[in-house]
Amino acid sequence: MIEVKDVHFxxxxxVEALKGxxxxxxxxxxxxxxxxxxxxxxxxIKHFNGLLKPSKGExxxxxxxxxxxxxxxxxxxxxxxxxxxxxQLFSDTVYEEIAFGLRNFGFDAExxxxxxxxxxxxxxxxEYAKTSPFLxxxxxxxxxxxxxxxxxxxxxxxxxxxxxxxxxxxxxNLRQFIVQLNGQGKTVVVVTHDVEFVAECGxxxxxxxxxxxxxxxxxxxxxxxxTLTLSASIVPPQITQIFLGxxxxxxxxxxxxxxxxxxxxxxxxxxxxx
Amino acid sequence: MLVCVCNEAxxxxxxxxxxxxxxxxxxxxxxxxIRDVSLSIEKGEFVILTGPSxxxxxxxxxxxNGLIPHFYPGELKGDLTVAGLKVGDHQIFEMATRVGLVFQxxxxxxxxxxxxxxxxFGLENMGLPRDxxxxxxxxxxxxxxxxxxxxxxxxxxxxxxxxxxxxxxxxxxxxxxxxxxEPTSFLDPLGAQRIFEVINDLNKKLGITVVLVEHRxxxxxxxxxxxxxxxxxxxxxDGEPRKIFNSKEAWLxxxxxPKSVRLWHLLEENGLALGEAPVSSAEATQFLREVLKH
Amino acid sequence: MSVFQGFxxxxxxxxxxxxxxxxxxxxxxxLFVVAVLFSxxxxxxxxxxxxxxxxxxxxxxREWLRSLRGAVFLAVLIFVFNxxxxxxxxxxxxAVLLEFSFAMSLRFVVLVESFSVFFLTTSPDxxxxxxxxxxxxxxxxxxxxxxxxxxxxxAEEAETIMDAQKARGLELERGNFLKRVRNYxxxxxxxxxSAIRRSLELAEAMESRAWGASPKHTNLYVLKLxxxxxxxxxxxxxxxxxxxxxxxxxxxxxxxxxxxxLPF
Numbered sequence: 001m002i003e004v005k006d007v008h009f010x011x012x013x014x015v016e017a018l019k020g021x022x023x024x025x026x027x028x029x030x031x032x033x034x035x036x037x038x039x040x041x042x043x044x045i046k047h048f049n050g051l052l053k054p055s056k057g058e059x060x061x062x063x064x065x066x067x068x069x070x071x072x073x074x075x076x077x078x079x080x081x082x083x084x085x086x087x088q089l090f091s092d093t094v095y096e097e098i099a100f101g102l103r104n105f106g107f108d109a110e111x112x113x114x115x116x117x118x119x120x121x122x123x124x125x126x127e128y129a130k131t132s133p134f135l136x137x138x139x140x141x142x143x144x145x146x147x148x149x150x151x152x153x154x155x156x157x158x159x160x161x162x163x164x165x166x167x168x169x170x171x172x173n174l175r176q177f178i179v180q181l182n183g184q185g186k187t188v189v190v191v192t193h194d195v196e197f198v199a200e201c202g203x204x205x206x207x208x209x210x211x212x213x214x215x216x217x218x219x220x221x222x223x224x225x226x227t228l229t230l231s232a233s234i235v236p237p238q239i240t241q242i243f244l245g246x247x248x249x250x251x252x253x254x255x256x257x258x259x260x261x262x263x264x265x266x267x268x269x270x271x272x273x274x
Numbered sequence: 275m276l277v278c279v280c281n282e283a284x285x286x287x288x289x290x291x292x293x294x295x296x297x298x299x300x301x302x303x304x305x306x307x308i309r310d311v312s313l314s315i316e317k318g319e320f321v322i323l324t325g326p327s328x329x330x331x332x333x334x335x336x337x338x339n340g341l342i343p344h345f346y347p348g349e350l351k352g353d354l355t356v357a358g359l360k361v362g363d364h365q366i367f368e369m370a371t372r373v374g375l376v377f378q379x380x381x382x383x384x385x386x387x388x389x390x391x392x393x394x395f396g397l398e399n400m401g402l403p404r405d406x407x408x409x410x411x412x413x414x415x416x417x418x419x420x421x422x423x424x425x426x427x428x429x430x431x432x433x434x435x436x437x438x439x440x441x442x443x444x445x446x447x448x449x450x451x452x453x454x455x456e457p458t459s460f461l462d463p464l465g466a467q468r469i470f471e472v473i474n475d476l477n478k479k480l481g482i483t484v485v486l487v488e489h490r491x492x493x494x495x496x497x498x499x500x501x502x503x504x505x506x507x508x509x510x511x512d513g514e515p516r517k518i519f520n521s522k523e524a525w526l527x528x529x530x531x532p533k534s535v536r537l538w539h540l541l542e543e544n545g546l547a548l549g550e551a552p553v554s555s556a557e558a559t560q561f562l563r564e565v566l567k568h
Numbered sequence: 569m570s571v572f573q574g575f576x577x578x579x580x581x582x583x584x585x586x587x588x589x590x591x592x593x594x595x596x597x598x599l600f601v602v603a604v605l606f607s608x609x610x611x612x613x614x615x616x617x618x619x620x621x622x623x624x625x626x627x628x629x630r631e632w633l634r635s636l637r638g639a640v641f642l643a644v645l646i647f648v649f650n651x652x653x654x655x656x657x658x659x660x661x662x663a664v665l666l667e668f669s670f671a672m673s674l675r676f677v678v679l680v681e682s683f684s685v686f687f688l689t690t691s692p693d694x695x696x697x698x699x700x701x702x703x704x705x706x707x708x709x710x711x712x713x714x715x716x717x718x719x720x721x722x723a724e725e726a727e728t729i730m731d732a733q734k735a736r737g738l739e740l741e742r743g744n745f746l747k748r749v750r751n752y753x754x755x756x757x758x759x760x761x762s763a764i765r766r767s768l769e770l771a772e773a774m775e776s777r778a779w780g781a782s783p784k785h786t787n788l789y790v791l792k793l794x795x796x797x798x799x800x801x802x803x804x805x806x807x808x809x810x811x812x813x814x815x816x817x818x819x820x821x822x823x824x825x826x827x828x829x830l831p832f
Contacts, residue, residue, distance in 0.1 A: 070739070071735065072734065082728070086761065086762055087762070100754070101737050104738055134761065148736065165378075165456070167528070167530070168326070168529055170327060234462075234464065238534060239537065241556075242562065244559070245563070246559060258533055258540065262537060262540040266546075339776055345772065365780075366776065367778040367779060367780050370775075370778035381721060387693045388693065400778050400782055402786060404787075404790070408788070411788065428717065429721060443777065444777065447777070
């Protein structure tokens with residue numbers, strides 16, 4: 001679906017943000033790109049929809065090089081939800097906001113109406129169809145931004161730091177929603193530094209630091225590897241931290257999920273004749 | 275429902291923030307953002323104020339330093355005394371020398387073109403003499419751990435560094451109370467940890483009373499000795515961190531209680547009789563080691 | 569756009585940068601007045617070279633050249649306008665007219681150049697300090713520094729907004745003029761709304777940091793005129809006096825008298 005071939009990228013200021021990144025994301029995958037602020041995560045995903053073109057190397061989306069296609073054309077396949085919804089919202093009503101992308105891509109009026117209604121329903125925004133997006137709360141505006149991207153049904157959905165500023169319940173809803181999206185066959189790429197969020201979803205994790213990919217694999221394996229998390233300057237999930245101090249009891253150390261932690265501990269205690 | 279686990283014998287003279295029946299409606303608002311809020315915070319406490327989005331925590335913070343009712347007009351009912359000053363009776367700039375407020379977005383708190391000038395901003399407003407300003411600026415930069423950033427421009431700094439500049443510039447005014455409204459929202463976990471460490475230093479080393487509004491309880495809970503949870507404009511839980519995080523109500527409200535507590539609950543559901551829940555991962559490891567040894 | 573690049577301050581230390589902005593401003597003003605006094609090529613050529621040692625001493629040669637490059641378009645326009653106008657109304661011989669038109673465009677360049685040197689070698693907070701000490705009300709100097717502080721922030725935000733809308737299929741390059749203007753609405757509105765939100769947050773932060781606590785506003789730094797500043801001030805006065813003298817008491821030959829007669 002998306003192929004990154006030895007991509008180097010430097011900003012006009014001279015900063016080298018990507019130093020030879022190679023990876024490939026297959027259709028229907030669920031990927032989390034992680035690393036601290038400044039590792040190059042956002043720079044990398046901006047190559048996926050052509051906003052940035054590599055200084056060296058190539059990025060292929062569905063077999064086509066991003067250099068050969070306009071951003072608008074790529075956006076049809078690769079939907080990008082930006083971190084701050086306020087950077088997108090400008091319409092009079094939520095309806096118009098969601099219709100914007102659809103109209104840009106040339107859908108006819110009838111399809112636009114159908115798709116907008118569908119998106120409103122999906123994100124629980126039907127009651128706000130005629131409301132100005134600026135009057136909605138922060139969480140609602142995030143949903144409008146998400147709806148406006150999902151409306152044109154892109155094959156890939158990229159979310160840049162979707163959990164920032166969200167409370168626990170909103171994060172939980174988002175997590176379930178993303179898992180659902182992926183379940184429906186969409187390729188989902190999430191850029192985040194929220195380890196707990198990733199620990200709860202368990203996707204494929206691509207770990208970056210200093211413009212390079214230093215790990216690519218199962219969330220469980222990567223988030224529990226202390227050498228890796230240290231070099232990427234990320235904090236391991238709480239459960240992992242807890243289990244780190246229990247290694248001498250013979251319990252497995254690659255635990256990130258609370259339920260699994262419970263199961264392991266219960267098994268251990270039963271086994272010990274508790 | 276108010277569950278107050280606070281010490282009834284706490285005398286009024288120790289309370290640095292005293293809230294009584296506070297109700298506030300924003301101008302044009304249909305219903306109050308905070309309703310009948312009563313709370314008592316003692317000098318030197320490290321308070322975590324949390325709750326789902328829209329519960330009124332930001333509104334309450336704005337009351338503490340006088341932004342409500344002076345900057346945000348609207349109906350404010352009830353009593354609020356902070357550091358000995360009745361909030362309604364004093365201008366915001368009077369409150370500013372007793373209670374400081376650090377906001378969520380680091381970028382929008384920095385005005386000047388150098389860190390040093392920004393830290394001096396409040397002091398310049400107060401009209402302090404140059405020598406005193408210099409002393410305070412040096413001290414604040416040191417406490418926030420940003421001395422080497424003195425000459426830098428705010429735009430060159432990372433979010434975490436910017437937030438530390440904001441903290442230093444509030445600290446320079448030497449307030450008795452510092453309120454932090456989701457200061458780590460825009461920071462990665464490591465940056466957030468550093469901020470919490472700075473805030474903790476201010477509390478433990480300088481005795482500044484801290485009110486921290488946070489969602490990231492995993493990282494922040496280990497520093498607090500008082501937790502207040504709000505929901506829909508009222509206080510629903512108020513007391514000691516361990517008891518609050520342990521309670522069923524906290525879980526039901528939808529607050530992100532620390533994973534260590536969650537693990538404890540799950541183990542108890544499966545029939546284990548355990549003692550009090552740990553509030554940090556280090557504690558959890560410690561407690562679990564005890565359990566597994568037997 | 570490159571004209572503005574020439575005016576943007578870049579953080580560098582040099583003896584010129586440490587001069588008091590007030591002294592520098594007097595110098596620029598003197599240069600300005602003397603340039604306006606003359607319509608003759610020779611003195612304007614001299615004036616053009618006067619700021620050069622400052623540019624080199626300050627190490628801002630590249631930016632200065634960029635600002636000149638930006639001014640070239642208008643300079644050419646002035647040249648053409650003067651020449652065509654003069655030619656049509658036959659005000660003087662062609663050679664003299666050429667010289668005159670060139671002098672006019674050079675005068676414009678000298679004006680741009682002198683201000684450019686000022687802004688390139690004066691940091692915005694030095695400037696605001698100078699304004700404050702010149703008794704400009706603090707509200708204005710504060711608005712000025714804050715605006716300058718947020719220029720890079722807003723520029724970045726504008727880029728992000730453009731990216732966000734491009735990612736929704738917005739094409740900024742295509743379409744006729746009217747359509748292209750309309751395509752900028754999805755960029756302007758978020759930018760304006762964001763600016764308003766930002767102002768509100770800034771106001772909250774200002775109030776919380778004791779804004780208005782004292783009618784007497786003190787400053788962490790203070791500008792003091794030093795030897796170098798006095799040198800510049802004296803030099804400016806001398807320049808002014810010499811300029812006035814030459815203008816009114818010395819006849820300046822036209823360059824064209826030294827050249828062989830032109831074919832036309």
